[in-house]
Amino acid sequence: xxxxxxxxxxxxxxxxxxxxxxxxxxxxxxxxxxxxxxxxxxxxxxxxxxxxxxxxxxxxxxxxxxxxxxxxxxxxxxxxxxxxxxxxxxxxxxxxxxxxxxxxxxxxxxxxxxxxxxxxxxxxxxxxxxxxxxxxxxxxxxxxxxxxxxxxxxxxxxxxxxxxxxxxxxxxxxxxxxxxxxxxxxxxxxxxxxxxxxxxxxxxxxxxxxxxxxxxxxxxxxxxxxxxxxxxxxxxxxxxxxxxxxxxxxxxxxxxxxxxxxxxxxxxxxx
DNA sequence: ATTCTTGTTGCATC
DNA sequence: AGATGCAACAAGAA
Numbered sequence: 001x002x003x004x005x006x007x008x009x010x011x012x013x014x015x016x017x018x019x020x021x022x023x024x025x026x027x028x029x030x031x032x033x034x035x036x037x038x039x040x041x042x043x044x045x046x047x048x049x050x051x052x053x054x055x056x057x058x059x060x061x062x063x064x065x066x067x068x069x070x071x072x073x074x075x076x077x078x079x080x081x082x083x084x085x086x087x088x089x090x091x092x093x094x095x096x097x098x099x100x101x102x103x104x105x106x107x108x109x110x111x112x113x114x115x116x117x118x119x120x121x122x123x124x125x126x127x128x129x130x131x132x133x134x135x136x137x138x139x140x141x142x143x144x145x146x147x148x149x150x151x152x153x154x155x156x157x158x159x160x161x162x163x164x165x166x167x168x169x170x171x172x173x174x175x176x177x178x179x180x181x182x183x184x185x186x187x188x189x190x191x192x193x194x195x196x197x198x199x200x201x202x203x204x205x206x207x208x209x210x211x212x213x214x215x216x217x218x219x220x221x222x223x224x225x226x227x228x229x230x231x232x233x234x235x236x237x238x239x240x241x242x243x244x245x246x247x248x249x250x251x252x253x254x255x256x257x258x259x260x261x262x263x264x265x266x267x268x269x270x271x
Numbered sequence: 272a273t274t275c276t277t278g279t280t281g282c283a284t285c
Numbered sequence: 286a287g288a289t290g291c292a293a294c295a296a297g298a299a
Contacts, residue, residue, distance in 0.1 A: 003277065032294080059278075077278050078296075093296085112295045114278055155288060165279090173277050234277090254290075256276075 002075040004170030005213035010081040011056040026097040058169030076114030143203040154192025160253030181229040187257040197271040233258040
């Protein structure tokens, strides 16, 4: 589930602990979300540290503590951040719990454990945070860049290209489908076939979907309106909100893609 | 019981 | 080099 705006939403779930100190850390002994990290080291260093701030970029979050301590969390497919009252006992799939002094428990819960917890201490910025590409809504992301990227990936389907995190940080499966549906491009269109008008339209739509996602989902996890493809894409017999035609589904670019055959004909990208 | 999945990585292959 | 396809990770839902 967690793409760009959902990640931003989850980041804020730890806000009630901000400014407080970590009293105790509980780590799921069987957790594999730590990968190469040493959870014991992290436990030792973060305990008693003060949680100062947090940030999200793409699908990555960071939580900053004093003494130059960083926790990075990627939610994978099923990760979620929670805040629970202090005396509540852990539930299934809790991977990391920060018990804050005079307050709540901050929890990372992840059933499938495709998520990841990273840890860093030092001057400067952790490498895995520094290497995230400039945000889609920043100045560095522009139509020229986009066009050049499409040229470089000319043989790939546009769906696969939109999922490439190095150029579209934070875009996931549903956002990619939403973008293509709004702009009227077939997910299997080849990136190299996009003409100047289409590149401009794609650029505009990518940014629009990001903005809308932040506004609706990132803010308070509101349900998107039925005018988005989002609410229809998984429903059996789902119909295009604009043309009412039956939506099609197929694996494209390695992922289940959903599109409206009338709105998104192959070839529209040539303009 | 079986098949599906909103993410990412690594590997084999073309 | 670039693209594709698949398996792996693991659990729950349909």
